[in-house]
């Protein structure tokens with residue numbers, strides 16, 4: 001064919017397939033999509049989506065068919081592997097990486113109505129010899145929590161995120177190439193078409209997380225237009241990291257459906273007066289939650305202060321753009337704490353102070369921080385035996 005004729009054929013084909021060439025998404029009649037989605041699954045089989053964290057901290061996944069009985073518990077699930085040379089997690093000449101299942105969730109993207117669930121499986125990564133990969137931060141955190149079950153440490157993670165158009169430069173609600181006509185103020189926890197952008201995405205993600213079995217505890221619109229938050233927890237120990245990573249995976253999958261770009265960058269808009277995005281980490285041990293627990297909270301905060309730089313080093317990339325001392329943050333340079341103070345590194349809530357027990361909030365981690373590293377590091381710091 002001549003180029004013009006080729007283009008004609010392509011256009012004709014695409015109008016039949018309703019394929020959006022920019023996004024690759026099929027825009028098939030929903031009645032046709034439903035015809036495929038309503039086909040029953042074989043009663044004795046499930047689909048398992050194995051999810052892992054890559055070298056950059058992003059979730060990857062692939063699917064396999066398994067007998068139903070294998071999904072009863074995480075120990076019954078088989079290990080699997082992937083090509084680590086394609087994710088910067090292994091050299092090309094010895095590319096196999098082993099996936100070890102850690103935690104099962106229900107798959108909200110492949111529902112079925114025969115009483116059986118397809119599953120999402122959070123995995124961590126090992127060499128064939130059984131050594132944790134350098135990018136396997138879960139193994140590091142698991143070591144910090146190992147043998148500390150009696151402390152019953154809880155984490156509540158506030159995940160902030162920013163939604164953009166597919167151009168990746170225009171946040172939802174922003175004019176192309178420009179800035180909103182009103183400064184920050186009306187957008188936080190807002191309603192109305194001139195204030196709230198992307199609620200449908202967050203609500204879909206919320207419902208998917210509930211279905212999956214993630215302990216998502218709430219959501220709110222954030223200060224910068226296009227920015228939002230959800231909270232996961234309280235979760236016990238290593239499970240906070242498993243649940244948060246799976247919630248991030250679910251958020252990405254939902255954004256794929258909506259064709260909206262999501263970033264966890266801590267300062268997605270550097271120019272102008274716009275808030276950054278964090279992953280505030282709320283923490284309590286059993287002692288802290290019991291009468292007089294405030295003493296244990298103060299000791300923990302003292303220990304955190306002594307290791308400020310070590311914590312900042314693992315609290316997320318680009319966090320220096322966010323922790324400036326402005327926009328409800330404390331400066332990255334120094335450690336501070338206060339009651340009800342959103343400009344401090346660590347905040348004690350009013351209720352916790354009034355009741356003399358409860359929890360504290362580490363406000364330093366950025367939205368793209370690794371929840372395994374953050375929770376594991378907090379755990380090892382506050383459990384250390386130091387004179388206070």
Ligand code: ADP
Pocket residue numbers: 154155156157158217218231232233234280282283284289358359361
């Ligand atoms: P903020 O007022 O900082 O915006 P959020 O309501 O967004 O706080 O998030 C608070 C998080 O802390 C929630 O995920 C909640 O489940 C969690 N949380 C509540 N109590 C505790 C506790 N005792 N220990 C740890 N986390 C807790």
Ligand code: MN
Pocket residue numbers: none
């Ligand atoms: Mn292949």
Ligand code: MN
Pocket residue numbers: 158229
């Ligand atoms: Mn919050």
Ligand code: MN
Pocket residue numbers: 158160222229
């Ligand atoms: Mn927030």
Ligand code: MN
Pocket residue numbers: 158280361
């Ligand atoms: Mn907070």
